[in-house]
Amino acid sequence: MTCRYLTFEDRKSIEALYAANTSLVEIASKLGVHLATIYREMTRGSTGELDNNGRSGYSADIAQKTVQDSIKRRGHRKPVAVQ
Numbered sequence: 413m414t415c416r417y418l419t420f421e422d423r424k425s426i427e428a429l430y431a432a433n434t435s436l437v438e439i440a441s442k443l444g445v446h447l448a449t450i451y452r453e454m455t456r457g458s459t460g461e462l463d464n465n466g467r468s469g470y471s472a473d474i475a476q477k478t479v480q481d482s483i484k485r486r487g488h489r490k491p492v493a494v495q
Contacts, residue, residue: 418445418453423472426453433465 418426422443429439436454440447457475458468 416445418443418449420472420476423453423457423475426450427457427470427472430454430467430470431463431465 425443426439429442430436434442436450437447440450443450453475454468454470456478457470457472459471459474461469463469
């Protein structure tokens with residue numbers, strides 16, 4: 413296992429493997445990342461609906477947009493009003 417950021421290609425692989433009813437443990441193993449990374453990614457790309465397998469849906473596009481939006485916000489915190 414290596415410490416690295418997931419790419420859009422990784423996210424598309426997760427989406428395809430997940431749609432094929434592959435377990436999250438197997439997906440983590442195939443991508444060479446920690447299982448916790450896959451769990452966080454499933455939350456990040458959740459569609460809010462159930463897929464054909466009765467599991468929570470995952471979309472690589474939603475996950476990628478979430479990551480890109482998060483990167484854009486880095487370092488741009490709203491100032492806190494001092495009383």
